[in-house]
Amino acid sequence: MKTSKSSVTRLYSYREALLRLKYLGFVKVFSENMADAIGATAVQVRKDFSLFGLVGNKRGGYQIDELIQKLDALLGKDKKYPVIVVGSGNIGRALMNYKGFLASDLHIAAAFDTDEQKVNRSAEVPTLPFGELKDFIKKNKIKVGILAVPELVAQQVLDQMMAAGIKGVLNFAPVRLNTPEKFVVHNVNLGRELETILYFVNAWDRQEQHETHKA
Amino acid sequence: MKTSKSSVTRLYSYREALLRLKYLGFVKVFSENMADAIGATAVQVRKDFSLFGLVGNKRGGYQIDELIQKLDALLGKDKKYPVIVVGSGNIGRALMNYKGFLASDLHIAAAFDTDEQKVNRSAEVPTLPFGELKDFIKKNKIKVGILAVPELVAQQVLDQMMAAGIKGVLNFAPVRLNTPEKFVVHNVNLGRELETILYFVNAWDRQEQHETHKA
């Protein structure tokens, strides 16, 4: 598998690290440096690079400028991609105002909500009535959305987004969504994440107590 | 590896599905049903169950009540676990008010912020000054926190949380955190998630155009 999710994610990390190094005045890097920067191993870095056709110089490492340029082309960093938020509850509103996207190649074009009270066309990121969703997606050729609606309506809202042309979503509703073959869904289940953390922390606690008793 | 992150996550999913089935009046399930419910395969379910010592009846499937009970014991569902939010920016505030936690065994005990303006001791989930963080963690024996502070201060804030006794965090800052061996970090990098979705969606688009040209 050429382009697994994790290898692509690492490419973005490499790029970010390279920009930092460039900013600090560096001109070239070795695979070892890249590895340190993103918390991987040098072999992993070279493997990833070779997978995506990024070549360096035997003994001389990689030219930072050249590498960034190639990554930009590979990752489509040349243009800004508009993304929409559907549902302006707690999570939806947080993402509308999230500053972390500014540095990247994506920006939130608009949010949608069924609650007319939340509509606000003049805000920096406007909130529009849900009825305008389809037209907006089509008119602005939106490909990716953030699904931040209640669990119970998630599937039916997604269906409408798909019908209008959306090809991928970041889903915050704790349900398994039904999607066609060529559609990307990344699920973020915050409760589940916390529970899993809790599980391992508690497991260690129990283990420790056990060991203490034995001692 | 007995308890990988993913197998534990699936246990929580099984439990959730079982509660739904029970609510609908079902008394027993087969591995096939469980698989459908969480989007896995029957073999996967039986493998997970055997890994955690959950046994059924040859030919008779699994008793729902019994299974839930065992999962509760396994996952520590007997008590409520307090969790804190550090940083009350966009993400932090959204999580403070997130309803999705109500159904689970965790609740947000308090939030912390350096901005005195945001302090509010009388809210349902109080926001306290950052200076009270250590005492609060120690007094309430908090083990898990949500780190929703700016990237630049994430590590130093985490260091203070660790010093006070925190053993695991859900990290929203887009940085690699330095932690000791027995410490759990789950990273949620929202920008990265969206970028990766965008990558695959664009990759398909390019591919399609390519194929159209050939045709």
Next chain:
DNA sequence: TAGATTGTTAATCGATTAACAATC
């Protein structure tokens, strides 16, 4: 040339899936 570093091929590892024996 000797040393350092890349890039590829092979080995390992963990997780998922397949095959099948056990048994209700």
Next chain:
DNA sequence: TAGATTGTTAATCGATTAACAATC
């Protein structure tokens, strides 16, 4: 008994890591 389902052992798969040849 025959059929259905569990539970385990073996095979497969993908991703990471190790080994090493190429070469600047």
